Amino acid sequence: MKPDPEPWYNTSLNLWQIAAVLVAGWSLAKTLAAGWRRSIGLRWHLTTRLRKIAPGVRHDYVESLLGEPKWQSTTVCTRFAADADEAGDRDRKVELTVRTWPLSRLGYLVTWSEDDVMVMYGITTISWWFRPSVRIGGTRIRLGKTSFAILDDTDEHRARLGNRRFGYMESHYFGNPGGYRSWYVGVNDIGYNAVPLSLDWFDEEDTSRTRLLPEMRAAYRASAPINTVVVSGIASYEEVEDGSFFGTSLGVDQDLVRLADPEFHVLDSRVSRVHQRLRERRWRWYHRRWEKRQKAAPQGP
Helix, strand or coil: CCCCCCCCCCCCHHHHHHHHHHHHHHHHHHHHHHHHHHHHHHHHHHHHHCCCCCCCCCCCHHHHHHCCCCCEEEEEEEECCCCCCCCCEEEEEEEEEEEEEEEEEEEEEEEECCCCEEEEEEEEECCCCCCEEEEECEEEEECCCCEHHHCCCCEEEEECCCCCCCEEEEEECCCHHHHCCEEEEEEEEECCCCCCHHHHHHHCCCCCCECCCHHHHHHHHHHHCCCCEEEECCCEHHHHHHCCCCCCCCCCHHHHHHHHCCCCCCCCHHHHHHHHHHHHHHHHHHHHHHHHHHHHHHCCC
16 A cells, blocks of 8 residues: 655644744734824723723722822812711811823823722813813713803802913712712813913902903803813812812812923933923913903903
């Protein structure tokens, strides 16, 4: 009998080749996916993770989605007691941990946690490329694009204007249909498309200097886009109720995060000088836009 002819292929060699191709393909796929998440897919990558965040989740869960926060501090608030009849312990001082994540160069995430349980979180967009869709009650808005006029006017607002900084915010509550959550929407001075306020827009009869005249506020709500939203579900604090909790601007603190920008680096470099010149040009452009809006804005009585 004639022996069987030798096969034209080598079985062991082909198995090794197949394994090598699989390993190389897997490595290439991981590299491409990581590059996509850092480039054109960054916006989708961040949005999918931000959708998983809600008031009441653990801080460790948020950290597993976005990594460690870049900034962390503490603040003391006065919490309402569950039993209103308690005379001596009606209000209790609690310490909240404030953590801030930079969302690449697209925005910022700020969380407020009590005992490592997140009670509030806020998102601020700082780029035209990052305008996530946010649902406030039954209304859908886009940060950095949709104006306040699309929301019902609850007259619960607070405005701040300083020598350099400014801010405006409104609060909305929808009861059970909204999951008993509170929404705070506003303009953060570091956010994208932030429209400044004017000193003559404030109500002189308001001693707190935080309320705008009705005509000026209506015009501002119609033109200013929302660039910051804060969602609260279990934050029952006096400072939140009276509006003093968020300071000048709603959400991220500009005076804190700007120190990490290249133009504020202690060690000088060519890159930091270029960033500083670009920032100066951008602010001049913003100022010219602000002057045009001031001239076009309706004048007070």
